Amino acid sequence: MANEMAKAYEAKLVEDGIYESWLSSGFFTPENLPNVTDSTEAFTIVMPPPNVTGVLHLGHALENSLMDAMVRYQRLLGKKALLVPGTDHAAIATQARVEKNLMAGGMKHPRQELGREALVEKIREFAEESKATILKQVKKLGTSADWSRLAYTFDAKRNTAVNELFARMYNDGLIYRGFRVVNWSVKGQSTCSDDEIETIERESVLYTFKYSKDFPIAISTTRPETKVGDTAVAVHPTDDRYKAFIGKTFDVDFAGAKLSIKVIASDAVDPSFGTGALGVTPAHSAIDFGMYEVQKAKQDPIAIKQVIGADGKMTADAGSVAGMSFEAARESIVAWLKEQGLLEKEDKVVQNVGTSDRYGDVIEAIPMTQWWLDVNREIPGRGKTLRDLMREAVTTGIGGDSSQKVSITPDRFTKLYLDRVENLRDWCLSRQLWWGHRIPAWYRGEELVVGVRPEGDGWVQDEDTLDTWFSSGSWTFSTLGWPEQTADLKTFHPTNWIQMGYEILYLWLMRMILMSSYALNQIPFTDTYIHGILRDKDGKKFSKSSGNGIDPIEVIEAYGCDALRISVLSGNTPGNDSRYYTEKVEAARNLVNKLWNISRFIIGNAGGARHVDAPSDSPINGGEASLTLADRWILARFSETAKKVGSLIDRYDFSLAIEVLRDFTWNDFADWYLEIAKIEGEKSDVLLYILERLLILWHPFAPFVTEEIYKSFDSGMIIVAKWPRDLDGKWKMENGKLFEELKETIIAIRNYLSEHKTLPKDVESITIVNTGALAGMESIIGGLTKVKSIRSSDERPESITPIVVGAAQIFVQLPAVDAASEKIRIESEIADATTFIAAQESKLANEDFVKRAPEKVIALERQKLADLQEKLAALQKEHAAFL
RNA sequence: GCGCGCAUAGCUCAGUUGGUUAGAGCGUCACAUUGACAUUGUGAAGGUCCGUGGUUCGAGUCCACGUGCGCGCACCA
Numbered sequence: 001m002a003n004e005m006a007k008a009y010e011a012k013l014v015e016d017g018i019y020e021s022w023l024s025s026g027f028f029t030p031e032n033l034p035n036v037t038d039s040t041e042a043f044t045i046v047m048p049p050p051n052v053t054g055v056l057h058l059g060h061a062l063e064n065s066l067m068d069a070m071v072r073y074q075r076l077l078g079k080k081a082l083l084v085p086g087t088d089h090a091a092i093a094t095q096a097r098v099e100k101n102l103m104a105g106g107m108k109h110p111r112q113e114l115g116r117e118a119l120v121e122k123i124r125e126f127a128e129e130s131k132a133t134i135l136k137q138v139k140k141l142g143t144s145a146d147w148s149r150l151a152y153t154f155d156a157k158r159n160t161a162v163n164e165l166f167a168r169m170y171n172d173g174l175i176y177r178g179f180r181v182v183n184w185s186v187k188g189q190s191t192c193s194d195d196e197i198e199t200i201e202r203e204s205v206l207y208t209f210k211y212s213k214d215f216p217i218a219i220s221t222t223r224p225e226t227k228v229g230d231t232a233v234a235v236h237p238t239d240d241r242y243k244a245f246i247g248k249t250f251d252v253d254f255a256g257a258k259l260s261i262k263v264i265a266s267d268a269v270d271p272s273f274g275t276g277a278l279g280v281t282p283a284h285s286a287i288d289f290g291m292y293e294v295q296k297a298k299q300d301p302i303a304i305k306q307v308i309g310a311d312g313k314m315t316a317d318a319g320s321v322a323g324m325s326f327e328a329a330r331e332s333i334v335a336w337l338k339e340q341g342l343l344e345k346e347d348k349v350v351q352n353v354g355t356s357d358r359y360g361d362v363i364e365a366i367p368m369t370q371w372w373l374d375v376n377r378e379i380p381g382r383g384k385t386l387r388d389l390m391r392e393a394v395t396t397g398i399g400g401d402s403s404q405k406v407s408i409t410p411d412r413f414t415k416l417y418l419d420r421v422e423n424l425r426d427w428c429l430s431r432q433l434w435w436g437h438r439i440p441a442w443y444r445g446e447e448l449v450v451g452v453r454p455e456g457d458g459w460v461q462d463e464d465t466l467d468t469w470f471s472s473g474s475w476t477f478s479t480l481g482w483p484e485q486t487a488d489l490k491t492f493h494p495t496n497w498i499q500m501g502y503e504i505l506y507l508w509l510m511r512m513i514l515m516s517s518y519a520l521n522q523i524p525f526t527d528t529y530i531h532g533i534l535r536d537k538d539g540k541k542f543s544k545s546s547g548n549g550i551d552p553i554e555v556i557e558a559y560g561c562d563a564l565r566i567s568v569l570s571g572n573t574p575g576n577d578s579r580y581y582t583e584k585v586e587a588a589r590n591l592v593n594k595l596w597n598i599s600r601f602i603i604g605n606a607g608g609a610r611h612v613d614a615p616s617d618s619p620i621n622g623g624e625a626s627l628t629l630a631d632r633w634i635l636a637r638f639s640e641t642a643k644k645v646g647s648l649i650d651r652y653d654f655s656l657a658i659e660v661l662r663d664f665t666w667n668d669f670a671d672w673y674l675e676i677a678k679i680e681g682e683k684s685d686v687l688l689y690i691l692e693r694l695l696i697l698w699h700p701f702a703p704f705v706t707e708e709i710y711k712s713f714d715s716g717m718i719i720v721a722k723w724p725r726d727l728d729g730k731w732k733m734e735n736g737k738l739f740e741e742l743k744e745t746i747i748a749i750r751n752y753l754s755e756h757k758t759l760p761k762d763v764e765s766i767t768i769v770n771t772g773a774l775a776g777m778e779s780i781i782g783g784l785t786k787v788k789s790i791r792s793s794d795e796r797p798e799s800i801t802p803i804v805v806g807a808a809q810i811f812v813q814l815p816a817v818d819a820a821s822e823k824i825r826i827e828s829e830i831a832d833a834t835t836f837i838a839a840q841e842s843k844l845a846n847e848d849f850v851k852r853a854p855e856k857v858i859a860l861e862r863q864k865l866a867d868l869q870e871k872l873a874a875l876q877k878e879h880a881a882f883l
Numbered sequence: 884g885c886g887c888g889c890a891u892a893g894c895u896c897a898g899u900u901g902g903u904u905a906g907a908g909c910g911u912c913a914c915a916u917u918g919a920c921a922u923u924g925u926g927a928a929g930g931u932c933c934g935u936g937g938u939u940c941g942a943g944u945c946c947a948c949g950u951g952c953g954c955g956c957a958c959c960a
Contacts, residue, residue: 416956419887576889576896583910586909670920853902
């Protein structure tokens with residue numbers, strides 16, 4: 001069997017076959033798992049559906065590694081583990097991508113040239129192709145998702161859920177149509193939500209001027225062209241400069257536009273900014289629109305006048321600049337102001353402007369009638385608002401039920417979430433895009449029906465589509481069959497865990513909580529793991545435009561999937577960004593190969609793998625126990641490791657779990673125990689016992705190589721193996737110090753030889769005097785230091801200076817030794833020990849320390865001191881020999 | 884302006900509720916090597932844990948202030 005295992009692990013040759021075998025095993029579907037019954041505890045993760053906008057990137061590799069590690073771990077624990085896969089139609093992102101492609105292909109205005117149906121068809125083709133690619137790639141990443149439950153945010157079932165949810169919210173009065181200032185992307189020809197805006201910094205000019213010579217108040221603006229739409233000037237109510245004008249209206253002729261400006265008072269005005277007076281443009285500023293509404297409520301209304309159209313051009317009401325682009329209009333207005341002598345000053349300022357995260361253009365504020373979701377209105381029969389539900393979900397649990405509480409890792413994001421919840425404004429739901437769920441509203445004359453298309457002729461459906469996050473918000477339950485009361489919903493919802501990047505905390509996490517708590521009165525999941533983004537070696541974001549993109553599939557081809565998974569998970573901690581670079585994946589590949597070679601050696605030596613229940617620990621012939629010191633040590637170390645890895649994954653500390661596993665695998669198991677096993681011989685039982693279980697511990701992180709090696713055991717597939725949980729206490733290290741002394745001795749000898757630039761083969765002999773713990777360890781010491789002749793003796797050899805380890809003295813007979821340098825070595829060791837002893841003594845002489853520190857700590861410090869004193873005594877004896 | 888995060892070896896990062904002489908991987912240097920593995924082994928060098936002050940018997944860890952970098956939110960008229 002040994003010759004069946006290749007010299008090096010070739011991931012490329014085995015991964016596809018193993019994935020196929022998982023698929024045909026059916027184990028990705030929880031109902032097919034062995035020993036699963038109705039009462040088996042479920043563990044559910046829904047996959048954040050990747051956008052069908054192209055191909056997967058490295059961030060997806062991280063996400064899949066996280067959730068797949070988690071679901072595989074839960075499966076190994078024996079739970080009914082489900083990972084629901086899916087993809088996202090990503091309304092605006094996909095349409096923007098396809099339009100961009102078409103324009104790159106020479107089309108000027110895809111929407112006009114193709115029309116709705118043809119463009120949607122083009123997008124559908126692109127989306128389907130992209131979806132197929134992406135699903136193939138998700139599989140390449142080893143993701144153990146239940147493909148029988150595959151969902152798509154834009155399929156018929158999800159459409160039913162979306163429409164149902166929309167209708168319920170409408171009937172509850174939460175969704176309404178309203179005329180408000182919206183965020184408008186001229187380039188995208190659509191609204192967007194507050195969360196889809198990316199603010200950028202840019203330089204701009206702040207112009208200070210008066211509307212006309214006889215207007216009493218000067219105002220400042222960076223957008224003079226919008227001033228043709230001004231209907232008021234707002235000042236702070238306590239501002240003495242302007243108090244007298246409040247309530248007065250002035251008619252002015254401003255660049256060919258007849259303006260009627262009312263002076264109003266508003267607390268929102270900062271008297272110290274600019275002139276302390278603000279030109280109010282209700283139609284083109286969310287703040288100003290707010291003032292417009294306040295004035296309306298105060299029964300002291302001001303007018304609203306739209307001067308920028310949806311096409312980004314000045315409207316017919318814009319006076320002399322009507323029909324111009326707003327850039328041209330600005331120049332024209334500024335020129336006019338100068339000509340008229342109205343311009344008082346120009347200041348360069350740096351300002352933040354909102355841009356469309358998908359189309360990139362600067363967002364315009366334009367008043368329109370749109371569909372909105374009200375977050376402040378009481379939900380009929382529930383006595384609370386959507387905002388209340390969103391708050392409760394992360395604090396007390398919905399309705400005070402702590403089992404309905406979402407916990408967020410790391411915790412600091414909870415605060416961020418809550419800040420946002422408190423500042424949330426109504427959510428603009430409708431988009432003037434074509435790719436997406438069409439608003440389920442039908443009009444006929446004055447009639448409006450929401451939900452399903454009514455019977456009869458003449459009904460016209462709303463042209464707009466829904467914000468893409470409306471469908472993703474319902475993802476945890478729409479994938480499980482809602483609005484039908486399915487068995488899946490009952491078994492798997494609320495889901496248990498989800499991972500997502502912090503950049504979609506507002507866009508997605510909030511919406512999922514909102515939707516689920518509204519529709520089901522349940523949280524979407526109990527635990528949220530927030531991860532950072534992967535950056536390149538220099539800390540830059542990966543992006544197509546900077547040309548530093550890495551295709552995860554190419555990495556898999558070159559290094560194997562397991563190596564990729566380990567490399568993105570190790571060093572990645574909750575909420576923090578991490579870096580990805582080749583050296584990291586190479587190191588991970590080496591680790592995978594190490595695991596492979598350990599296995600090859602063990603299985604080869606044992607003449608094949610077999611399951612070992614437990615290595616025999618019974619005394620042979622009534623004499624010594626059959627397990628040696630090294631055996632007990634490695635079994636105890638393994639037992640500790642298994643326990644630790646489990647609790648680390650329970651805490652979502654994947655990085656540390658991998659580190660602990662690596663440390664055990666490479667250092668303890670391979671470099672120490674395996675080397676000792678070669679010397680002591682007859683170790684197959686212990687080796688196989690540990691190996692089989694070690695593979696299981698690795699499986700969540702390195703599913704392919706572990707499954708491949710596990711084939712050699714006749715234990716079935718590792719994907720459904722049992723996590724070794726029952727080791728604790730079984731293998732206790734009764735005297736761990738003994739093995740540590742053995743290690744210390746070996747390291748000291750190696751070190752000594754290295755210092756003396758002597759090869760082990762040139763050492764004549766090593767004599768150990770006062771062996772103590774090292775009794776009987778001669779062959780191990782010899783084997784691991786590669787020195788042939790090791791013996792214990794009561795008599796110390798003449799004229800050699802020993803190495804001192806604990807109470808033992810180790811005399812290494814070298815071909816030639818310089819006595820003077822030996823003296824210096826001993827003296828420097830004495831100096832080190834003396835310093836440290838002094839520190840220990842003063843610590844222990846401190847009454848406060850002895851009085852207040854826990855006994856355990858004091859005992860430890862005392863032991864340290866005693867050990868050192870013992871060593872110092874031995875060193876001093878050696879030093880005396882020089883005198 | 885309000886809030887958050889980060890600062891530890893040359894590089895990338897760990898460091899559980901405060902408790903050994905602060906760790907890992909990579910890199911560097913020296914050495915080894917035909918028997919599981921060069922995708923290897925052995926040894927070494929390398930740290931004022933950003934600064935200042937405080938709490939404590941004890942601080943990389945907790946608190947305050949400061950410095951630098953990054954991020955979120957608001958304002959941006």
